[in-house]
Structure formats: structure tokens, C-alpha cells
Amino acid sequence: xxxxxxxxxxxxSPAAVDAVRDAAAEISVYPKAAHTDLTAKxxxxxxxxxxxxxxSPGADGAIDYLSRAMLDPADPVLVPDPGFSYxxxxxxxxxxDVRRYELSKADDFAMTADTVLDAYDGERIVFVxxxxxxxxxxxxxxxxxxxxxxxxxxxxxxxxxxxxEFAEEPSAAALLDDYDNLAVLRTFSKAYGLAGLxxxxxxxxxxxxxxxxxxxxxxxxxxxxxxxxxxxxxxxAHVEKSVESAAWxxxxxxxxxxxxxxxSEANFVLCAxxxxxxxxxxxSRRA
Amino acid sequence: xxxxxxxxxGLPGCIRISCGTEAETRRAVETLNDVLAxxxxxxx
Ligand SMILES: Cc1ncc(COP(=O)(O)O)c(C=O)c1O
Numbered sequence: 448x449x450x451x452x453x454x455x456x457x458x459x460s461p462a463a464v465d466a467v468r469d470a471a472a473e474i475s476v477y478p479k480a481a482h483t484d485l486t487a488k489x490x491x492x493x494x495x496x497x498x499x500x501x502x503s504p505g506a507d508g509a510i511d512y513l514s515r516a517m518l519d520p521a522d523p524v525l526v527p528d529p530g531f532s533y534x535x536x537x538x539x540x541x542x543x544d545v546r547r548y549e550l551s552k553a554d555d556f557a558m559t560a561d562t563v564l565d566a567y568d569g570e571r572i573v574f575v576x577x578x579x580x581x582x583x584x585x586x587x588x589x590x591x592x593x594x595x596x597x598x599x600x601x602x603x604x605x606x607x608x609x610x611x612e613f614a615e616e617p618s619a620a621a622l623l624d625d626y627d628n629l630a631v632l633r634t635f636s637k638a639y640g641l642a643g644l645x646x647x648x649x650x651x652x653x654x655x656x657x658x659x660x661x662x663x664x665x666x667x668x669x670x671x672x673x674x675x676x677x678x679x680x681x682x683x684a685h686v687e688k689s690v691e692s693a694a695w696x697x698x699x700x701x702x703x704x705x706x707x708x709x710x711s712e713a714n715f716v717l718c719a720x721x722x723x724x725x726x727x728x729x730x731s732r733r734a
Numbered sequence: 735x736x737x738x739x740x741x742x743x744g745l746p747g748c749i750r751i752s753c754g755t756e757a758e759t760r761r762a763v764e765t766l767n768d769v770l771a772x773x774x775x776x777x778x
């Protein structure tokens with residue numbers, strides 16, 4: 448039993464699985480129409496222009512696109528500590544520097560605008576993860592607004608909502624109408640159960656219309672992934688079931704585990720089980 | 735059973751448990767509680 452990578456325990460929507468099977472007949476053809484169709488569907492879902500939706504191979508791919516669009520050599524990015532390791536990896540692949548802001552265990556890893564701004568020193572990209580991995584904490588939308596207003600012109604705030612479906616907190620995507628220094632990351636890997644297909648996207652400001660063609664690979668996502676993502680979007684019942692099931696599991700872990708746990712709005716729970724000594728019984732994995 | 739050891743996140747002593755199905759989650763919590771009890775007994 449593997450409960451280490453925040454995958455969907457219910458798998459993908461059966462409709463998405465069918466879509467992958469159907470796509471098999473056409474995998475000799477480059478994915479073009481399906482890319483346009485998924486982009487249009489997502490633009491409609493988020494009430495944004497199609498040029499504001501950057502489909503990518505997972506949210507990881509979207510992080511790379513943003514690094515490529517934003518970073519010149521030695522440009523610094525600001526990432527949470529603890530936090531998701533790929534922000535820093537991507538920045539380094541693009542010859543950027545990595546700086547960190549601390550989330551404090553003593554403070555239940557609370558994330559406010561000041562948590563970030565106290566460490567902020569003009570970095571080119573600031574990453575916020577909400578819900579946060581691995582803590583499960585969210586940043587309130589009002590705090591994200593304060594952060595967007597508090598950074599310099601020329602800084603992009605990236606709000607990574609890889610676990611957004613599991614949270615009560617509304618998406619920061621609605622702020623894209625008012626701020627042109629915000630990008631929001633979403634993925635089909637978690638609530639939609641498509642981690643193996645590698646499909647996600649960034650939602651970006653309207654002013655960025657031309658940048659996608661410059662930073663994306665010509666065919667960013669596979670035909671199978673694009674079609675599965677469309678089918679998955681249509682199966683709202685599967686997402687609802689996944690979200691409800693995660694909420695139940697969080698409660699169960701909070702209530703029944705005989706160790707302190709942290710409040711989570713994601714599909715995982717951080718638990719303080721030891722004094723910090725290495726625990727050979729609990730092997731580790733990425734993601 | 736595999737959960738995520740969070741030492742690499744700079745959080746030694748912490749694990750991250752992904753939400754499983756109801757049956758998986760119940761089993762994970764039971765198993766972890768057993769391990770925690772054993773560790774505690776070994777310390778006394
Ligand atoms: C916070 C966060 N962002 C992004 C990702 C990347 O997801 P993917 O590339 O599978 O879409 C993950 C996956 O674990 C994550 O935890």
C-alpha cells in the first residue's frame with residue numbers, strides 16, 4: 448500500500464480511461480486539435496481567454512515554462528521552506544538562484560503575505576503553494592492579494608494549486624482579472640487521478656498572450672493526456688467523490704492517529720510522529 | 735505500507751500520509767499506531 452505520493456486512491460475517471468483507449472487509434476498523429484480543445488474547455492471553466500491557459504506536461508512542466516519565460520541567468524526565485532522541491536530545481540535548470548522563506552512549525556506553518564514579504568528582496572518569481580505540500584495549509588485569498596500588492600513590479604507571484612480541488616479556499620484564478628503579476632498552477636495529477644499521463648496547466652495574465660509560443664515545446668502534451676483531461680473534466684462526480692473521500696480520510700487521520708497532526712486542506716496529512724531520529728520503518732519516496 | 739518521510743523537507747520526525755480509500759486509510763492509521771506503540775514501549 449503506497450500512501451506516499453498523494454495520488455488518487457480511486458484512480459482516474461472511467462471516462463478518462465476510455466478516452467485513453469480511444470486515443471490509441473490516433474497516436475501516429477501529432478496532437479493539435481485536442482490541445483486547442485482542452486485549452487478552450489479550460490478557458491471556459493475559469494472564465495479566461497484561451498491565451499491565458501498554458502497546457503503543460505504536468506504542473507511541473509508549467510513551472511518550467513514560467514522559469515523559461517521569467518528567468519535570466521542569476522535571477523533569484525523565492526520558495527517556501529519546507530516546500531515542493533521542483534521550484535528550486537527548475538530555477539537552477541534555468542541558471543537562476545534559489546532563496547527561501549521559512550514556514551514555522553511552531554506557528555502551524557501559517558502562510559500570510561508577511562510570511563513571504565518579510566523574506567522577500569525583489570526576487571523575480573515568488574512561489575506560494577496553497578494548499579501547501581507537505582503541510583496542507585492554505586493561504587487565504589486576501590493574503591494572496593496583499594502579497595500581489597506588496598511585491599515590486601517585475602516580480603511574478605506563482606500560486607501553485609496542485610491540490611486546489613481538495614480545499615475550501617477559492618482559487619486565486621479569479622484574481623487574474625485584477626493583477627497582471629500572478630500565475631496559477633493546476634494539475635490533473637491529483638483530484639483527477641491522471642498523474643501517469645503528465646498533464647497540467649498554468650493560468651496567466653492576459654498581457655502574456657504571446658509568451659506561450661516562445662516557451663512551450665511545440666506539442667506540449669500527448670493526445671492521450673489531452674483527451675483524458677477533457678473526459679475527466681466532464682466527470683464531475685468522480686472529482687467530487689475523490690474530494691469527499693480525501694476529506695473523510697483527513698478527519699480519520701486527525702482523530703485516530705496517536706500523534707499530533709496538522710490541519711490540512713489537501714489529500715494528505717502531515718503528522719509529527721517522532722523526535723526527529725531517522726525511522727527505518729518508514730521508507731521515503733519523491734512527490 | 736509506504737508513507738512519505740519528511741526529513742528531506744527539513745521536517746525530521748514528521749511523515750506525510752496520503753489520503754487512501756477508506757479501507758486503506760483505516761489500515762494505515764492502525765499500522766502506524768501499532769508502530770508508535772512499539773516504539774514507545776521500546777523506549778521505556
Ligand atoms: C505542490 C505541487 N506542485 C506541483 C506538483 C506537480 O504535479 P504534476 O507535475 O504531476 O502536475 C506536485 C506534485 O506532487 C505538488 O505537490
